[in-house]
Amino acid sequence: MQGVLSGFAVIAVVIGVGYVIGRRGFLGTQGSAVLTKLAFHVASPALLFTTLARADLSVVFSERLLVTALSTAAVAGVFVAVGVVRRWGVARTTIGALCAGYVNAGNLGIPIAVYVLGDASLVAPVLLFQLIGVTPIALTVLDLSTTGEKGPLWRRLLTPLRNPIALGSLAGVAVSASGITVPGPVMDPVTLIGNMAVPAVLLAFGISLRGSTLPLRDGERGTVLLAVALKSAGQPLAAWALAAGVFGLTGPRLLDVVVTSALPAAQNLYTYAATYGVGERLARDAILISTALSVPVLVVVAALFG
Template sequence: MQGVLDGFGVIAAVIGVGFVLAHTGVLDVAAQQVLARLVFFVATPCLLLTLLMKADLHRVFSAGLVIAFVSVVVAAGVYVVVARLIWRRDTAETVVGALCSSYVNAGNLGLPIAVYVLGGGAAIAPILLMQLLVLTPTAFAVLDLVTSGRRPSVLRVLAQPLRNPITIGSSVGVAIALSGRRPPTVVVDPLTMIGQIAVPAALLAYGVALRLGPRPLADTSVADVATVAVLKVLVQPLVAWAVAAGPFGLRGHDLLAVVVVASLPTAQNIFVYATRYGRAEVLARDAIFVTTLCSVPVLLGIAALLA
């Protein structure tokens, strides 16, 4: 349980620094936008490339990958149905909301929690890879098409991943892992150095948004945020538990691992993505805030029940 608290403590501290910097005038809204663009176009692609190039793909392509995929599809799918058929949200807002409902904070929160609670970071690999190679490119393809103002064509849809830096970074990392050959140090070290700023910069940008933007839940629909929170911290881990314990028959530590990973809150990346496309930024910010708070007791309860 201490690992859960430690992971949240680190995140809260860096977000707090961003909040204070905005409060004292060191960073403003323009700085937040610069940080978000730096994370999206430069730092995150470098981080994902260097992480995935070292991934053990045999371990990644396991039952955990299927469980992660099913839990994400269910959580995101329920939100899409509600947002489109009941609330009549447009496509871009629906995509951001679906990401808020299913995209777990596998990097800056999931890794420390996995290390402290599960004894290692291997459990994070399947959902991290699934999000990077399936969920993110799909969401970006839709967002690029609906925000570009251009009529979609087959060629444009197929070429969409080639224009997105995060998808490119992830794909190159997997290609290097599959090749079994590591690039020279003079190439890897600069990429690693740049990638290391992705997490703190995203958290700082989020802290600035909390201070300078509308108060949490002031300018968003309570129904939207509540739906996201329920899907993210309750429905997604319940689906993961049902699939893992049922068809795959997982027990003990393996069951605990997949449920803990599915219970992680919405990733700060979603706020960066929403800012990049100029859609549902406040919803993304508030969803991260609420799901992070709600996931603390959920993760503690799961650790107590299944550990």
């Protein structure tokens, strides 16, 4: 359980520092917005490029990928179906669907994979699937639904190439697939910039908590509860059913996919919501509650399948 507690402790401390920064006004009234823009437009694309450029893409084509993709599609599909019926709007429904199925595979998933599963590479299929598949699609939907773009089809199809995070991900995949080795003088500054991404996201999230009401205190209660239920219970159950019932995974392989699916919603989802100006409270509350709930969920999963 050391890995679970260590991962959450690191996140809690940095978010706490952000909250103090917000309370003291060290970065002014626009501190959270500035850090969010820094993370979205500069640091996160650099981090995704360096991560994927060095990744072994062969790990994508595995049973773990299929379980991850299907369980993510299942919970996101449920949220989208409810959103369509309730008429929550495309952009808001997209943010909620991400909160229901997009796990914190980076700054929390990696330490948990190391300490709980014993191998950091086991989180790679989830990380790569989210970066290569989910992120470009979701951000393209947000781009089109929030700007109301009515241009020609070819221009709309090129939307991912105008999004910095999607562009960084695709560039990293291209470098990895081509086998090109990026020279140190080029990769090192990009890596240095990318190292700002996680702290910037967590600090911005902490600053955003200043002056905010407690979770589930406004009109987003229904959407938050649905997203949290799907993330904390629905996705781990779907992953377990698919892994054991469909793909016949047992032992450590079954533990791997259930643990990674039980990770909470990723903090960078708040960055996306804030950047596009939609579902910010939904993302913030869903991240907070799913992160708190994931501690007992991961403990139970490790006890049952470990």
